[in-house]
Amino acid sequence: DAKTTQPPSMDCAEGRAANLPCNHSTISGNEYVYWYRQIHSQGPQYIIHGLKNNETNEMASLIITEDRKSSTLILPHATLRDTAVYYCIVRVPSGSARQLTFGSGTQLTVLP
């Protein structure tokens, strides 16, 4: 799986958009970008994934650069409950080894 780089922490004002960056310059052509988050003392929660097109769901939007070397997770209207560690993971979705390799992630703190 390709290595990812994320800032260790970010703050965001409640109600504003939270933009979380992720660098994955060694991503290969068949690897997807996944985002998970982990609220304190809970298990990780899937947010969104994408290959090369921008994706949006009820939780967030994922913007992947054209060269696919970086991406941004956007929480359009952050709430206090969005305070969590956000993990960007790059991997091939299929295959026998489908475990997730978690990096250090970004601690997002949403401020009132």
Next chain:
Amino acid sequence: GAVVSQHPSWVICKSGTSVKIECRSLDFQATTMFWYRQFPKQSLMLMATSNEGSKATYEQGVEKDKFLINHASLTLSTLTVTSAHPEDSSFYICSAITSSSYNEQFFGPGTRLTVL
């Protein structure tokens, strides 16, 4: 989405005792389950991969005789920490995928183990 439960949510035990943690997929059949461990202020580390009906595959550095994993059915995997010591105190998280799941892995809520 699919739901994965863990039991207990927290446990305190004495050093030298064994503790069993259960991971259940509530509304789907899980051909593969993973066990992760997370120490305070650290990221999740994969311990082992558990496939239904076969022996678990352990990551390097994880003692298979200390962390016994059983995946006897498509909805249940158990992790037993044998002869627990204070350094085994951690947050243990399981996850499950189905044979048809390409995109997301479903995580349990985690079990906080404290060994005195």
